[in-house]
Amino acid sequence: MNRNIKKVAVLGSGVMGSRIACHFANIGVQVLLLDIAPKELTPDEEKKGLTLDKPHVRNRIVNSALEAAVKANPSPLYRKQDVSKIKTGNFEDNLKDIAGCDWTIEVVVERLDIKKSVYERVEQFRKPGTLITSNTSGIPIHLLAEGRSEDFRQHFCGTHFFNPPRYLKLLEIIPTPDTKPDVVDFLQHYGDLYLGKTVVLAKDTPGFIANRVGVFGLLDAMHVMQELGLTVEEIDKLTGPVIGHAKSATFRTSDVVGLDTTVNVAKGLGQSLPHDEAKAVFTLPDFVQKMSENKWLGDKTGQGFYKKTKGAGGKTEILALDLNTLEYKPSQKIKFATLEATKPIERLADRFKVLVGGKDKAGEFYRKSFAGLFAYVSNRIPEITDALYKIDDALRAGFGWELGPFETWDALGVQKGVELAEAQGKTMAPWVGEMLSAGHTTFYKVDEKGTRQYYDLESKSYQPIPGVENFIILDNLRAAGKVLWKNAGASVLDLGDGILNVEFHSKMNAMGSDVIQGLLKGVDMAEKGYRGLVVGNDAPNFSAGANLGLVYMFALEQDYDELNLMIAQFQQAMMRMRYSSIPVVGTPHGLALGGGCELNLHCDKVVAAAETYMGLVEFGVGLIPGGGGTKEMTLRTAAKYEEGEPEYNLLRNTYMTISTAKVSTSAAEAFDLGFLRRGDEIVVNSNRVIAQAKAAALEMADAGYTQPVPKTNIKVHGRGALAMFNTGVFAMKEGNYISAHDQKIADKLAYVMCGGDLSAPTEVSEQYLLDLEREAFLSLTGERKTLERIQSILTTGKPLRN
Incomplete structure (x- = not known):
């Protein structure tokens, strides 16, 4: 069936709902964003004499949520003006409008009864044949579909976006037994091509794929930490970029996401996985329980595993939680001999053998945590998915891992991983031993045509990863x-x-x-x-x-x-x-x-x-673009001169773009x-x-x-425009908005963009502008203040204003 998604309804405007709405607006889709109508007035509304029947009041919740999303940093929108594609409303007045939508996405609170009551109302207005999906992260999809009409069930499934939807690439698709195959195929295609997602087809099991494995990894790290007597800072050092994970690693990530979220997901998984061989891992450590009781939930409460304070002289200081005393202490700089040994190793896959071979606590941590991870993912097939590559896709796209669990295992060596797990008392799934016995020694391989293949358990052979024919992967x-x-x-x-x-x-x-x-x-x-x-x-x-x-x-x-x-x-x-x-x-x-x-x-x-x-x-380091950038932007601006807007205005806009390093x-x-x-x-x-x-x-x-052919007819304005720029820059300097060195750089940039000290507008060549550009760049490298700015960037990564 051919589908064309022109308009999407998003039900629920919380953090996820509003951000999902923004991402659809990013790709040009019209969005109807709905939420509940308020039950009472705010004090401000009462002062203004407003009543609950006023549209401004009735849409207050959804409008406030969308306004907060637009102001968020990083922004959920490609451009602020894209918010105009989102129309807001409330469930009472505007739910009927979903009749004109091609896809309705439910993103309301994570309670089965509330979601089912929303679906009851949706069925009154939804046009048959249109898509209806839920963004739930934990409720079984088949339970959500119970009691719905046949058409609803055939077009219903889970579409689990990860937060923030613009930036995290994972989209898990979770069908029910009633979902039509063409609906699943369409959602996979649309998620990939239009939403830019890594789309993973998951089974309707607790936590689906990414959260099931990712939360296991998070909690297992906590348990191993306690076993080895490691600190919060040490675990974050061990579980960050050195193993291809995010800089925020384990505990900083928990602070950003919120410990309450971690607790809710972990408890939900623990309760719904009575037969999981690693069920004990989902039992929260005592320190997590105490932190929850104290409301030390992370950034949202001002303290979690870390806490920011003002030290001597008002300087910000980061404190870390001592998990033995539950008191905060200055965060320590961490060093391990094992990590030092990996510093010369740039390629991530080459580090793992060094990490698990470490003789210190770091090495012991890696041996225990990798053993647990490898055993766990081996036992999740075919429970959560039939194909191992989907687990890797989910962890890379949803948790930001550079290599997924099986890719990490491959880098270490499959046989080595098995030995590691056995040494730690972990039980591998039988299929791994069968694979090795058959002479298949890796989970992935690349054939002579450059096609990546994975080991398929059902056929006991290597098969091409579906969908990669649309990609060119240089590795x-x-x-x-x-x-x-x-x-x-x-x-x-x-x-x-x-x-x-x-x-x-x-x-x-x-x-x-x-x-x-x-x-x-x-x-x-x-x-x-x-x-x-x-x-x-x-x-x-x-x-x-x-x-x-x-x-x-x-x-x-x-x-x-x-x-x-x-x-x-x-x-x-x-x-x-x-x-x-x-x-x-x-x-x-x-x-x-x-x-x-x-x-x-x-x-x-x-x-x-x-x-x-x-x-x-380049302006930020005391230079102007010297590799043809100033020339090319001047050329592009000159090409617009016949479009009607005053030429000086066009030139000034380009000048401001470069001089403010936008x-x-x-x-x-x-x-x-x-x-x-x-x-x-x-x-x-x-x-x-x-x-x-x-x-x-x-x-x-x-x-x-x-x-x-190189251009020789680029119009430049000479002294006339140069005087305009120099006067403006002088005024900025006199008003103390810029420094004397900023003025010097800005004047150099203007000189190049105006074609130098020409008495009248003239047509010049690209090479003429390139020569001016190079001369200006060179002269600025002779300035002490420029060298100070470059040094600051090279040594601290921070721009210097001097």
């Missing part, structure tokens, strides 16, 4: 021998069908000489025997910018010839890419800052992930700031970006791509 291509060239900072891979890809793999994908060499090599290779080039990677961030450490070193040594050469080479690489004979497509995602932004400005087309934070941020909060906002332009694309699911970029490169090649 899989690497495993299949598709790397054609590489150096320390970049690789050139064959994407197939005549398209190459340049991948960065420097720290934070910073763009140094190795990366520039890789870009030039990619263009050369593509021009000689291929049809197009994609610049993309699978790292969390596209690129944090140019190698600032190298700039600092040359500037500190006053080696301006070398610095000039470095900047010129960067500019030439951007121009080489822009004016090549083959189409070049950029794929920004995550951070695309400074040089990372400049690179994309010079691509023929950009296919951006929706979560792209893009900007020219960074887009989404790819949608990058269009507003001019970093993306007409013809560029946004892809909501970041897993699809490289595949879509390849398709775009092929489309341009098929259309008969013609090598462009």
Whole structure:
């Protein structure tokens, strides 16, 4: 059945409901957001003489919730104006309006009786054949469907979003026996393509997949901590980025989420899992019970496992809870010999053997916790899912793990993991031993075509992971021998069908000489025997910018010839890419800052992930964009001069974007700031970006791509505009809004964007602007205050205002 989702109703405007509504608005869907009508007036409403029948009062709860969501940081919206797609109302007056909706999502309080009463009313207005789903995280889906009509049950299932819905990629789909297969297929397709989710089909079991395994891991860490006498800070050090988990690790995450949430989920799982072999793990430790009684629930109550206080001189101090005394003490810096041994190991998968081999308490913690995790997930198949890859998908997308449990186990070695579990007295599921006995030694493998496969229990063989045919995963291509060239900072891979890809793999994908060499090599290779080039990677961030450490070193040594050469080479690489004979497509995602932004400005087309934070941020370190960014933004502005808006206004807007180092909060906002332009694309699911970029490169090649010619007719305004900018900047300085050094940088930027000290508006070439840009950049590297700003970023990560 063909479905077209034009309008969605969200019932319940709490934290989850309002954020789900915002995410649908992000992708252009009209939303009807409803909640209960108030039963009594607020004191403020009474003073104004309002009554309960006034629309303003009746929609107070839903409007207040939506207003709080819009103000939230990080924002649930790609752009603030997208909130206009959300219409609010209340259950009494507006539930009838769901008749015009294609999908109704229930997100009311987690009580079976309340949810069922809402469904009773929904049935009066819902149009037959439309989707109806619940966002419950704990109530069995089949219980929710009881007593409903056949049409309702056929179109009903669980759609469990994770909070915050914009940023966490997991969407669990939980059908009932009555749910029509085409409904499940549609929701999986829509969640992936339109909502940008990693969609995992789960069975209707307690906690579904992610919470069942994730909460087990959280509670098991608490129990092992008690057993080994470890502290809160030590556990957070052991369970954070070193094993590919979030920085907030175990206890900081609990403080953010709220201990009450952890307690409710854990108790719910403990009560509903009488036959779970690890049922004892879901018993909450004594310290959790005491913290709950004390209302030490985390951030929402001002204290939890951590507590912020003001120390001497008003400086913020972080205290950590001593679980033995339940008193707070200054948070300690943690060191373990085992962790020190992993510092030189950049690749996550290579760390695990070192971690479990540790001779200190850290090593013992890892041996116990990995043994418990491996045994637990082995025993969850086929209970919670028939396919092991779904458990990994759920933990990566829902809990932010870099590697899922089976991927972690693979990295350590399946046989080694079994031995680890047996040594700790854990019982593995029989299928693991059977798999090893049959000669299958890994859970995953990549075939010669670059297709990732998983071990399928039913067929006892390796099968392709469904859906990955829509993605291009560079690690899989690497495993299949598709790397054609590489150096320390970049690789050139064959994407197939005549398209190459340049991948960065420097720290934070910073763009140094190795990366520039890789870009030039990619263009050369593509021009000689291929049809197009994609610049993309699978790292969390596209690129944090140019190698600032190298700039600092040359500037500190006053080696301006070398610095000039470095900047010129960067500019030439951007121009080489822009004016090549083959189409070049950029794929920004995550951070695309400074040089990372400049690179994309010079691509023929950009296919951006929706979560792209893009900007020219050089001003913050005392510089101006020097890799072609100032030139390109000036060029793009000049191209708009015939559109009717006063030219100085257009130039000023661009100038302000660069001089205030604006960074887009989404790819949608990058269009507003001019970093993306007409013809560029946004892809909501970041897993699809490289595949879509390849398709775009092929489309341009098929259309008969013609090598462009560098522009020589860029209109610049000279002294007239320069006087305007200089006067404005001088006024800002006199008003103490900016420092003298800010003024100097701003004047340099204006000089380049106005084309220098020209007596009248003139048409100039790209190279003319590039030369001005490079000269200004170089002159600023000779300023002491610029070096102080660069040093601050390099050493503390914080910008310095001087």
